[in-house]
Amino acid sequence: MHHLLMLAAQDPGELQKGLTAVGRGIVYGGAAIGPGIGIGIVVGNAITAMSRQPEAAGVARTTMFLGIAFTEALALFGFVLAFIISG
C-alpha cells in the first residue's frame, strides 16, 4: 500500500485515471445488484404463474416482460453513469 502511494505521488494523473476506473467498476457493479435480484423475483413468479395456469401464460408473459423492463432500467442507468464519470 505504501509503495503504491509513493508511486501515485510521483504521477497524480495516473492515480486519477486509476481511481476513475475503480469508480466506474463500483458504480456499475452496485447498480447491477438490485436489478439482478429483482429480475430473478419477477421471472420466478411469472414461471410459477404460468405453470399454475397455463391457459393464462400469454398475459403472464407480457406482464413479465414489462416487469423486467421496469426493473432493468435501474441497472442501465448505472451502465450509462459509469461511462459519464470521467476523471
Place this chain on the structure above:
Amino acid sequence: MLLGLDVPPISHLVRWENLFGTSGPFGINKVVLLTWLAVIIVLTFFFIARKRELVPRGSQNFAEAIIDFVRNDIILQTMGSEGLYWTPFLLTLFSFIFVCNIFEIIPAIQMPVTARMAIPFFMTMIVYFIYHFMGIKHQGVGGYFKSMLFPPGVPKALYLLVSPIEFITFFFTRPLSLSVRLFANMLAGHLLLVTFSILTAALFSATYIGAIVPGSLLVALYGFEFLVAVLQAFIFTILTAVYIGGSMHPEH
C-alpha cells in the same frame, strides 16, 4: 489494457467520420446513412407486401405475421380493443426500431443505429408528447393532472409522498428510462461484440488454438444479440402502448 490487448476508447467505437465533405449539425456519417437505410427498408417492405390476396404468400405472409403480433401481443394485451386505432403508429415504431437494432449483427454494417442517443431520444419525445396530449384530450387538463397526481385508493395523508413521486415519474423518469433502456441495451451489446472480437483476433494471431473459446462465444453472442434486438423493439413498443393506454383511461 487487458492481457496486453488494446481495447479502443468508447468514442472510437460509436463515432464516425463525416462523409461527402459535410460538417456540423448537418454532417452525414455512417449512422445517418443507416437511419435512412432503415426508413427505406421498412417503407419498401410494407409497400411490396401491401397486395391484398386472400391467401397470403411470401412477403405478404411475413407482414401479416408482424401486424398480427403487434395487434394481438402488444395492443390487445395492454390497451384493449380501443387501442387498435394506434396499430399503424405502433407497427411503424416496432419495425423501425427492429431494423435499426438488427444492423448490429449484420456483417459489414455492425453498427446499431439506436446505440447513439439521438434516435431513442427523438422517438421518446414523440411518445412523450403523444401520451400527455392523449391524456389531456380524453380527461381534460384538470382531470388528467388529478388522475396523474392523486391516484384513487390512497389514504389522504400519503398524498404528501405519492404526488411528488407520481409527478417525477410522469415527467422525468418515464421518458428517461424509455430512451436510456433502448440506448444502453444496444450500446452494451455493441461493446460486448467489440470486446470479444478483439479478444478473438488477438488470441488468433498469438496462439491459433486459444481463439476457439472466445470465437465460439462470439458466435453465441451474435444469436443472443438477435434476441436482444427483437426484445428491445418489443419492449419499447409495449411500453408506448401502456403509457398511451394509461393516459387515455386512468385506473379507477
